Amino acid sequence: YTTQARQEVQAQSICEYQVQLDGILEQVNQLGLQRIGFEADSLPYAMVERLRQKSPAGCEWQPESERLRSLRWTKDRDELSALEHAAAISAEAFEEILPLFRPGVLERDIALELEFAMRRLGAEEKSFDTIVASGQRGALPHGIASDKVIASGDLVTVDFGARWSGYHSDETVTVAVGPVSAKLRQIFDIVLEAxxxxxGAVRPGIPLRDIDDIARSYIAEHGYGDYFGHSLGHGVGLEVHEHPAVSAQSEVLAEEGMVITIEPGIYIPDLGGVRIEDMVYVTADGHRRITRLPKEFRLLPA
Structure with missing residues (x-):
């Protein structure tokens, strides 16, 4: 375990304990800590209580989830480089398997080939279970790849990513396999414009809820507000879904160094759907797109 840990974790020292709590308590005692913050979102309550009971008198355990989240909001140069590399891997893999998008192919087979290509190009793992949703299944925001057969006239939404050096990419592309109906094309154009x-609005100082409102209002103005049911985006880094949320409820302002997603969508039951997603880095004077694939309407041969 210690050998693997040295390969995977950057740390000044690595200690191995038979009982996890013993290691934490030893560090508390050695360093003479009196006030310890912990991530309440992930540390079980029962473990915190055991730590409190076994800690020296006067030692205070304090939940610090919000502070820890904010430490991860902005990315340094090395983190940004890892995110860009992960995005480059996933983009190259997608373009490589694009010829598979044709009538008669299973959604599941596209997901498998995409995941294999990402691994072969250097990804440690896929970022999450790959979404491939075609035809009417496009109305499922989280339509994990199924045994559905892709048909001519389908829009196919693919939400996928690669993990590299611990950091994730997250990108969504919607393509057409053969000519699609006027309704589907209209929906695509609305989502792309949103x-x-x-x-275009991403810059330091803008409230994240305002960015959400820009996309949401445009979709609502065109009559599809009820068909966009999720937030516009989220942070990305060591986890594929991190804080801050780009949502109507967010009270966070965009900061230089943040990496967030912009992913509006329209999902209409019994018809289909469209989602388009990019990762964007907040720069000193605006933003820079991290993900690389073109998002314009792509008509593939059927």
Missing amino acids: HDRAM
């Missing part, structure tokens, strides 16, 4: 408007 995406582009929100992307």
Whole structure:
């Protein structure tokens, strides 16, 4: 375990204990700690209580989830480089398997080939279970790849990512396999414009809820407000879904160094759906797109 830990973790020292709590308590005693913050979102209550009971008198255990979240909001140069590399891997893999998008192919097979290509190109793992949702299944925001057969006239939404050096990419592309109906094309164009408007607004100091509102209002103005049911985006880093949320409820201002997603969508039951997603880095004077794939309407041969 210690050998593997040295390969995977950057740390001044690595200690191995038979009982996890013993290691934590030893560090508390050696360092003479009196006030210890912990991530309440992930540390079980029962473990915190055991630590409190076994800690020296006067030792205070304090939940610090919000502070720890904010420490991860902004990315340094090395983190940004890892995120960009992960995005480059996933983009190259997608373009490599794009010829598979044709009638008669299973959604599941596209997901498998995409995941294999990402691993072969250097990814440690896929970021999450790959979403491939075609035809009417496009109305499922989290339509994990199924045994559905792709048909001519389908829009196919693919939400995927790669993990590299511990950091994740997250990107969504919607493509057409053969000519699609006028309704589906209209929906695509609305989502793309909402995406582009929100992307263009990203800059330091803007409330994240305002970015969400830009995309949401545009979709609502075109009659599809009830069909966009999730937040516009989220942070990305060591976890594929991190704080801050880009949502109507957010009270956070965009900061230089943040990496967030912009991913509007429209999902209509019994018809299909569209989602378009990019990762964006907040720069000193605006933003820079991290994900690389084109988002314009792509008509593939059927």
